[in-house]
Amino acid sequence: MASGLSKMAARVLTCLFTTDAGSLTASQLAQRLQVSPASISKAIAFLESQSLVRRERDERRRDRYVVDDELFYQATIASARANDQLVETARQGVAVLGPHTPAATRLENIARFLDFISESITRAAEQAREVLHTRPGTTSTDTAQPSPDHG
Secondary structure: OOOOOOHHHHHHHHHHHOOOOOEEEHHHHHHHHOOOHHHHHHHHHHHHHOOOOEEEEOOOOOEEEEOOHHHHHHHHHHHHHHHHHHHHHHHHHHHHHOOOOHHHHHHHHHHHHHHHHHHHHHHHHHHHHHHHHOOOOOOHHHHOOOOHHHO
8 A cells, every 4th residue: 555556456466465376366355355346346457457467267267366476577667658658748748838948847857857767667677577586585696507717
């Protein structure tokens, strides 16, 4: 909830992250959280729109809601792309207002700031993506082969 999720979306996401399988059906979520299926449906719709959960069909043709390591990466990239849209909108505002007005200067500064943040988030996500696929207690260098110089 501290990151801006509604209470129900946070509960659903936490429930999915803390189950061993990383996936549950809507009825399983409703049962575990002791809420109505409608509450689950609304939370899932929001979480899907933010790329925080993925929907899959199981062998019984039921929807399963899945969280996995790759989704966290995808959500981070989606957040950076949302910033890119704000950058474009701010720059359109600069063109409408005229480049030498105080409001346009403010919008251009916002655009430059968000552009920098978006690029930084994307670069950091790309660099850190490997962490999502590394077992706890190890580092990505633990699996690297020793160099010939060091034995």
